[in-house]
Amino acid sequence: MELQGAKEPFDLEIGDTVYSVFPEEKDVFIVFKEGEEYVKIIRDTENAWLKLHPETELPLFGMDEEVNLIGQKINEELGNA
Numbered sequence: 001m002e003l004q005g006a007k008e009p010f011d012l013e014i015g016d017t018v019y020s021v022f023p024e025e026k027d028v029f030i031v032f033k034e035g036e037e038y039v040k041i042i043r044d045t046e047n048a049w050l051k052l053h054p055e056t057e058l059p060l061f062g063m064d065e066e067v068n069l070i071g072q073k074i075n076e077e078l079g080n081a
Contacts, residue, residue, distance in 0.1 A: 007023050008023075009021060009022045009023070010077055012070065012073040012074070012077060014069060014070070014073060017033060017034070018034070019031050019032065019033055019038070019070060019073075020032040020035075021070075021074060021077075024040075027042055027043035028040065028041070028042045028052070029041050029042075029074060031070055039051050039052075039067065039070075040052040040054070040057065041067050041070065041071060042059060043071065044059070047068070047071075047072070048068060048071075049064075049067045049068050049070065049071030050064075050067065051064055051067050
């Protein structure tokens with residue numbers, strides 16, 4: 001499923017943390033945490049998200065609960081939940 005919705009940056013609040021999300025290409029987002037570039041993520045499956053390596057931009061396989069939570073919030077924000 002391709003994410004539809006705004007191509008403009010938006011903020012997500014998870015607990016006490018505010019993340020700024022900048023859509024890039026299809027299903028790829030740059031996430032800032034507390035004003036600093038934090039992670040680049042990509043949708044793997046409907047409910048799973050992966051970090052991208054900061055230099056190679058290759059997916060880093062492995063469970064990351066924070067990345068999945070950010071991805072779920074992106075889905076909700078863009079109406080894909």
